[in-house]
Amino acid sequence: MKKIKMIGLSVVILCIIGYIYYYLTLPAINIHSAGFWFFMIVGFIVLTIAIGISSFNGHETNPKGLPKNMFFKLCGLITCGLVVVFIIGSLLSSPIINASKYQKLINISEGDFNQDIEQLSYKEIPILDKDSATLLGSRKMGSIVEYVSQFEVANDYTQINYQGTPVRVTPLKYGSFFKWITNNKNGIPAYMKINMANQDTELVKLKEGMKYSHAEHFGRNINRYIRFKYPTYIFDTLNFEIDDNGTPYYICPVKDFSIGLFGGQTIRNVVLVNAITGETIDYKINEVPQWIDRVYNAELLISYYDYYGTLKHGYLNSIFSQKDALQTTDGYNYIVLNDDVWVYTGVTSVGGDESNVGFVIMNQRTAETRYYPVSGAEEYSAMSSAEGQVQHLGYTATFPLLLNIAGEPTYFISLKDEAGLVKKYAMVNIEKYQTVAIGDTVSECEKTYIAMLKTNGITVPDTTSLPTITGNITKIAEAVSDGNSHYYIMVNGSDSIFDVLVGENINIIKYNVGDTVTFSYTEGASVNTVLDIK
Numbered sequence: 001m002k003k004i005k006m007i008g009l010s011v012v013i014l015c016i017i018g019y020i021y022y023y024l025t026l027p028a029i030n031i032h033s034a035g036f037w038f039f040m041i042v043g044f045i046v047l048t049i050a051i052g053i054s055s056f057n058g059h060e061t062n063p064k065g066l067p068k069n070m071f072f073k074l075c076g077l078i079t080c081g082l083v084v085v086f087i088i089g090s091l092l093s094s095p096i097i098n099a100s101k102y103q104k105l106i107n108i109s110e111g112d113f114n115q116d117i118e119q120l121s122y123k124e125i126p127i128l129d130k131d132s133a134t135l136l137g138s139r140k141m142g143s144i145v146e147y148v149s150q151f152e153v154a155n156d157y158t159q160i161n162y163q164g165t166p167v168r169v170t171p172l173k174y175g176s177f178f179k180w181i182t183n184n185k186n187g188i189p190a191y192m193k194i195n196m197a198n199q200d201t202e203l204v205k206l207k208e209g210m211k212y213s214h215a216e217h218f219g220r221n222i223n224r225y226i227r228f229k230y231p232t233y234i235f236d237t238l239n240f241e242i243d244d245n246g247t248p249y250y251i252c253p254v255k256d257f258s259i260g261l262f263g264g265q266t267i268r269n270v271v272l273v274n275a276i277t278g279e280t281i282d283y284k285i286n287e288v289p290q291w292i293d294r295v296y297n298a299e300l301l302i303s304y305y306d307y308y309g310t311l312k313h314g315y316l317n318s319i320f321s322q323k324d325a326l327q328t329t330d331g332y333n334y335i336v337l338n339d340d341v342w343v344y345t346g347v348t349s350v351g352g353d354e355s356n357v358g359f360v361i362m363n364q365r366t367a368e369t370r371y372y373p374v375s376g377a378e379e380y381s382a383m384s385s386a387e388g389q390v391q392h393l394g395y396t397a398t399f400p401l402l403l404n405i406a407g408e409p410t411y412f413i414s415l416k417d418e419a420g421l422v423k424k425y426a427m428v429n430i431e432k433y434q435t436v437a438i439g440d441t442v443s444e445c446e447k448t449y450i451a452m453l454k455t456n457g458i459t460v461p462d463t464t465s466l467p468t469i470t471g472n473i474t475k476i477a478e479a480v481s482d483g484n485s486h487y488y489i490m491v492n493g494s495d496s497i498f499d500v501l502v503g504e505n506i507n508i509i510k511y512n513v514g515d516t517v518t519f520s521y522t523e524g525a526s527v528n529t530v531l532d533i534k
Contacts, residue, residue, distance in 0.1 A: 093260030103308055106305070108369045140192065151179075157169070173214070173215035188213055199422070225278065230282075293340065330380070331345065332345040356430075376409070384397075389438050394418065435452050499529050
């Protein structure tokens with residue numbers, strides 16, 4: 001009886017240890033999960049050691065009278081078997097012996113730049129990178145007295161397309177474990193929303209707090225919550241997003257593996273979690289709602305193209321001769337097309353020269369990939385060119401954004417000071433990268449850039465194709481944004497608001513309510529940007 005109790009106690013202790021390990025690490029119960037194999041291997045190692053210690057102490061471990069070390073040997077064999085299967089499975093899943101399968105993970109179509117990538121209005125061009133958005137979010141949080149002592153800003157800052165405008169969103173988080181104890185009953189009360197085009201930063205307060213997030217503990221931690229609801233799902237990186245009504249959700253892509261046990265990662269379906277209520281919806285990948293922007297993470301999409309570009313002639317060619325081998329450049333950015341967020345990155349030869357042979361854009365919701373054979377400067381070369389124009393100011397360049405300016409593929413770059421604030425803007429022609437324009441505003445930079453294109457003999461569209469409006473001024477409001485004076489004007493016959501940058505259109509100060517005015521402008525999501533006053 002004593003021996004049986006010892007065995008039972010050992011099993012109970014091991015089960016408790018195993019549960020604690022599972023609770024903390026949250027591996028999926030799925031043979032395609034490396035975490036699950038590690039969990040099993042560690043579990044059998046611990047069990048083998050426990051039985052070995054019991055045997056060496058003279059305890060009978062088999063109540064049926066089998067040889068004393070039979071359980072020890074059996075557990076040892078199972079442990080070794082698991083390790084061998086894991087190693088073989090990893091090898092059989094690798095590109096070394098599956099190069100052609102990896103190379104065909106995505107289908108790539110060749111796109112038409114001017115047809116696919118239309119020129120954006122100023123209100124649709126993101127001028128901030130994540131670091132700048134983080135700085136703005138922290139400053140905004142410091143001004144909110146009611147929250148600053150209890151909450152901090154989380155570091156998610158997911159870039160999404162919200163009602164036609166590029167924004168980054170991130171939830172708040174509890175300042176510490178003790179502040180979680182104090183506030184978790186009501187949940188996290190707000191999230192931060194930063195307009196990437198005009199730097200407007202808003203703390204969006206919720207009627208009911210978020211109960212599920214990375215900042216929660218125990219069962220309400222978002223990772224633990226979805227693990228216990230979907231124990232066999234292998235989740236990719238979770239993304240914080242908001243729907244068109246501003247409701248916060250976590251987007252939880254579910255991995256699938258099409259090559260061996262661990263290779264050929266793709267996304268099978270998406271679990272949508274309401275951050276306030278915890279309600280979940282499981283979508284198949286082809287049924288994901290349009291408002292969701294981040295299903296495939298940027299690194300996964302880029303790895304797809306790298307497999308496609310480097311494995312055309314097999315794995316050995318990608319290592320040695322590297323014939324026809326292409327790869328993506330270091331770094332990427334995001335562009336918005338047709339209400340979807342696409343990852344942009346350049347394509348260069350594996351030889352590592354400082355020029356691109358083209359670029360690709362990849363849809364983060366559908367994984368659709370388009371290649372554009374536009375040769376020119378590599379992104380970091382363009383960044384260096386932009387920094388060289390303002391080297392006396394010591395500004396640093398952000399990673400370029402791909403834009404269509406006057407029908408020309410163009411790098412758009414924000415230039416930041418030492419404090420991380422955007423001070424100037426640059427446009428660099430991808431094909432003729434000696435063409436570098438600098439401006440204090442986006443519109444000023446564009447005007448300078450177009451003038452330089454004309455000087456270099458490049459035909460650009462006539463600005464007379466821009467929409468115009470004539471009417472009597474009904475309202476005028478003055479505001480200062482990022483140190484620049486703006487007039488916001490409404491005219492009769494239109495419900496639109498027209499944004500006039502005073503520094504570029506100084507004649508606007510001559511106009512009053514009731515005067516007749518004619519604008520040429522570009523359309524934006526909420527405000528139209530005036531380019532010229534007739």
